[in-house]
Amino acid sequence: MGWFLGIGIAGLVVLALGLLFDGVLEGLFDGLGGLDGLLSLPVVAGFVSMLGFTGAIVSGTTDLGTVPATAAGVAAGVVAGWLTWKFSQSLLHGGTSVTPRGDDLIGGAGTVVTAIPADGYGEVLAYLAGQPVKLAAKSSVALPRGSRVWVEAALSATSVAVRPVED
The missing domain is CATH 2.40.50.140 (Nucleic acid-binding proteins)
Structure with missing residues (x-):
């Protein structure tokens, strides 16, 4: 359970770094066409945090073991990362109304x-x-x-x- 909490906290650290160094990972992986935005720091932070905290919850509340806790964490992390990506895309491409003249x-x-x-x-x-x-x-x-x-x-x-x- 301790490892999972550490992973969850690491995800929060990645999120804090994302706020400080916005766009760094996007610049590093700019040549990977279809991954635009999927490897942004908020998406990675959402995935890692959800993996860690969900793994800690499953590990602490059940006797299933590390592998099922990791699987549940990965599944929750994928959902959190995808939702973060979709939300950021809607914010970036939402557009605004035309300014009245x-x-x-x-x-x-x-x-x-x-x-x-x-x-x-x-x-x-x-x-x-x-x-x-x-x-x-x-x-x-x-x-x-x-x-x-x-x-x-x-x-x-x-x-x-x-x-x-x-x-």
Whole structure:
């Protein structure tokens, strides 16, 4: 049982080294095409730790012996290593949403919060990616506070051209 605990602790040490020296094993085994990510330090650490700790549990709680404890540890280690690899792949290749831009406001509805004089600026509350955004707004006609408007153009990052909604 002591050997298994030592192996489990060694896996935790490998994990700590993986945090300090990220990407070292990937660089060493870069030429082995299909093993990309499978020999990363987190995957190796997950395998070794699970092998050791599972072996210690089986050895300590049953009278099966070293070979069955090692077999159970290897099986659990393979599962832990595979899950670590899949989780890291999903984190690396998950992607992100496209960042919203001012042009995404065009065609959206808004509400005047500060009256807009004819050929002057006021303020509107519009929604960009579901979030309320208060912007300077210009209109060719005067619009009182509370008017509903459509965004016609994004003049800058903080201002838009609007027109009234016709009911």
